[in-house]
Amino acid sequence: MTTRNILLSFSAMIAFSACSNKLDVRPDNLVAPSQVNSQNLPLVLNGAKLGLTNNSFYGYFCLSDYMSDDVQGLSLAGYESCNIPINDNTLTFAYRYPYQCIANANAVISYGEAHASETALNATVGEARLLRAFAYTILHEQFGKVAIMKGGEDPLTLPERNSEADVKAFITADLKKAADLLPDHTGQTLKASKQAAQLLLARFYLNEGKNTEALNLAETVIASGKFALQPDKYGDIFKYNTASKEMIYAIAETSSGNSLNYGLPNVYGPGGKNPDGTSIAGGGSTWIDSTMVKTYEDTDTRKAYYVKKTGSSITIEVYFLTKFPMEVTPAYPICRFSEAYLIAAEAKARTGVVDVARFNELRGKRGASLKTNADFADAQAFLDEIEMERRREFVGERQRWNDMRRFAKTKPWLAGLRQPEGHVLMPVPERILTLNPNVKQNADY
Known part of the structure; x- marks a missing residue:
């Protein structure tokens, strides 16, 4: 893959695609890297977000959840x-x-490195590093080894995929640098902050088994004083440009034709009509595992964000997820404050320590019953409960497949589906294999 031109995004312009003739991406609105300057750098950054979402982020945001035990469906x-x-x-x-x-x-990072003395650019460059790390995290989670592209590569190169160790190191370095460059959170959830980089790095460390590092960063985010768990306002967290003190970072996109039936509600909603005749988002073909839904206590405020009904595509009653609001500009949660509490609890438990303090702080705000250390026979029993709490808290937010990998659930899950262990990853698309013969297919495909 090569970067010959980049996408320049203006606030009143919807621009699609950028990046590479190797991936057959056909750009509509491009600017040469030589035209990037301090004034248009934020617009190039917005182009990075548009490139990630392509105004249809929901189309692949949900894929790993579909592979997991949380989500079921037909499509x-x-x-x-x-x-x-x-x-x-x-x-x-x-x-x-x-x-x-x-x-x-x-392009943003390269310009920032060449103009390091312009400290006013730090927040823009820091967010670019966070976005690059997040994009590589998605690629790594989905495909394992991927090619690391830093910009300026020879347009005729056909890169091989880097090792997973190299990709992980690259992600870690970007998130650390992002945390150094970014300012503290100011309440603007659509802008990256130091705490967003720290929490994403804590998540990455937890998945890598670096529990002490994960715990320290999670506690740093909690101690920042920039956020607060808010009882009875769970649904507010997911609104576009929300004022909720629980959202740390989100990415938004503008729907087509100003439709409300877009974004994650399009994936998880039941479809159909309200009593007043207005449309309900969703195809009615994707629902949530009933066994998990039934673990919510009646007092748990999260339980209200499911509706049990027949979907437009099925004839039995199932549970549809409704926590993502129908909006013209849907938002996608990248990291939320509650995760810091569950990372802290899990990281300690993985060192053999049962400490329910952070676990209870979250459950208390959700209206769920509290636990004592004595309720758990050992750290493994507590880990089992943390795993279930993560399912209740983050359903539909593309975290479950990684959780299943971390909690050693993917191998038995794949075995139950009669699939080989290599299917923990997605296959490399056939088109990529055709365009670049140096890329080899993942195991078991």
């Missing part, structure tokens, strides 16, 4: 069965759109 059978066809069109989007984000982020 993405290959993902639900963890046996994804290599010619699946959505798979290609999942591979190339993060690279579109990376291309623009590279």
Whole structure:
């Protein structure tokens, strides 16, 4: 993949695609890297966000959740069965759109490095590093080894994929640098902050088994004083440009035709009509595992964000997730404050310590019953409960598949589906293999 031009995004302009003839991305609004300057740098950064979402982020945001035990449905059978066809069109989007984000982020970062004395650029460059790290995290989670592109590569190169160790090191370095460059959170959830970088790094460390590092960063975010758990306002967290003190960072996109039936409600909603005749978002073909839903206590405020009904595509009653609001500009949660509490609890438990303090702080704000240390026979029993709490808290937010990997649930899950262990990853899209013969397919595909 190469970066010959980048996407320039203006606030009143919807621009699609950027990045590379190797991925057959056909740009509409481009600017050469040589034209980037201090004034248009924030616009190039916005282009990175547009490249990631392509105004259809929901199309691949939910794929790993479909592979997990949280989500069930009819429309993405290959993902639900963890046996994804290599010619699946959505798979290609999942591979190339993060690279579109990376291309623009590279341009911002390169300019920032060349103008390091202009400290006014730090927040823009810091967010570009966070976005690049997030895009590579998506790619790594989905495909394992991926090619690291830093910008300025020879347009004729056909890069091989870097090792997973190299990709992880690259992500870690970007998030650390982002935390150094970014300012503290100011209440603007659509702008990256130091705490967003710290929490994403804490998440990454937890997935890598670096529990002490994860714990320290989670506690740093909690101690920042920039956020607060808010009882009875769970639904407010997911609104576009929310004022909720629980959202740390979100990415938004503008829907087509000013439709309300867009974004994650399009994925998880039941569809149909309200009593007043207005439309309900969703195809009615994707629902949530009933066993998990039934673990909510009646007093738990999160329980209200499910509706049990027949969908437009099925004849039995199932639970549809409704926590994502219907909006013209839907937002996608990247990291939330509650995660810091559950990372802290889990990281301690993974060192053999049962400490329910952070766990209870979250549950208390959600209206759920509190626990004592004595309620758990050992750290493993507490970890089992933390795992379930994460399901209740983050359902639909593309965290469950990684949780299943961390809690050693993917191998038995794949075995139950009669799929090989290599299907913990998605296959490399057939189109990428055709365009770049140096890229080899993932194991078991």
